[in-house]
Amino acid sequence: MLASGSKGNAIFVSDGITSILFDAGLSGKEMERRLTSRKLSPACINAIVVSHEHSDHIQGVGVLARRYKIPVYINHQTYQAAKNSLGAIPDSIHFICGNDFSIGDLLIHPFSISHDANDPAGFTVKKNGAKLGIATDVGIVTSMVREHLKGCDIIILEANHDIQMLAQGPYPWPLKQRVKSRSGHLSNEDAKALLADVKHEKLKHVILAHLSETNNTHEKAFSTVVEALNGCEVNLIVAHQDSSSKIIWI
Numbered sequence: 001m002l003a004s005g006s007k008g009n010a011i012f013v014s015d016g017i018t019s020i021l022f023d024a025g026l027s028g029k030e031m032e033r034r035l036t037s038r039k040l041s042p043a044c045i046n047a048i049v050v051s052h053e054h055s056d057h058i059q060g061v062g063v064l065a066r067r068y069k070i071p072v073y074i075n076h077q078t079y080q081a082a083k084n085s086l087g088a089i090p091d092s093i094h095f096i097c098g099n100d101f102s103i104g105d106l107l108i109h110p111f112s113i114s115h116d117a118n119d120p121a122g123f124t125v126k127k128n129g130a131k132l133g134i135a136t137d138v139g140i141v142t143s144m145v146r147e148h149l150k151g152c153d154i155i156i157l158e159a160n161h162d163i164q165m166l167a168q169g170p171y172p173w174p175l176k177q178r179v180k181s182r183s184g185h186l187s188n189e190d191a192k193a194l195l196a197d198v199k200h201e202k203l204k205h206v207i208l209a210h211l212s213e214t215n216n217t218h219e220k221a222f223s224t225v226v227e228a229l230n231g232c233e234v235n236l237i238v239a240h241q242d243s244s245s246k247i248i249w250i
């Protein structure tokens with residue numbers, strides 16, 4: 001996790017040959033800094049895959065794509081909404097939610113999620129029987145989200161807010177409603193319930209992502225969600241906004 005939260009998101013995924021960024025929501029310069037902080041070179045990125053058009057997911061996409069000639073995988077509606085912010089993209093490839101595509105040996109499945117964007121996507125990434133699931137910016141947990149997160153070795157899951165902190169916090173009422181809505185963000189409790197449903201003996205790592213800096217704390221997210229994983233040998237970590245996380249190897 002290079003960054004996670006409403007000020008910018010980026011996930012680095014690699015099989016050692018093909019390296020992909022899922023979103024690049026920091027400035028180009030900060031994206032480079034986060035990569036090099038983990039001894040990763042921006043020049044080794046083979047593709048950027050975009051989940052949706054919100055600026056915390058695309059801010060650095062155009063700069064990186066142009067500077068390092070990186071192809072950008074984005075669905076059509078997201079591209080239409082994002083193109084002014086992205087600027088010229090040397091090579092853009094339009095995926096369709098529901099249809100698999102491959103980048104190198106990594107098989108990617110984009111699936112529709114409920115969020116206030118044009119055609120937002122979660123993803124699974126598979127290779128050699130290993131499976132990673134990515135679901136952030138999820139309004140509600142649909143059966144589609146639940147099905148796709150089954151059988152994962154690693155799950156990156158949104159735990160955006162603590163319900164009480166959101167209710168009592170400083171956000172104006174309409175924004176509170178938006179965050180809680182079917183097209184907003186998942187609470188710690190939502191993440192806990194979803195993990196209780198999809199956990200299995202092969203699940204090794206869960207990364208809590210997109211935490212609100214106003215309406216959540218790392219401690220609250222961790223202590224709520226960990227209850228769902230009782231009895232499982234799962235490494236539960238919380239991703240940061242201001243720094244990259246340690247690389248997880250499987």
Ligand SMILES: [Zn+2]
Binds near residue numbers: 005006056137210
């Ligand atoms: Zn976001």
Ligand SMILES: [Zn+2]
Binds near residue numbers: 052054115117137
């Ligand atoms: Zn969003």
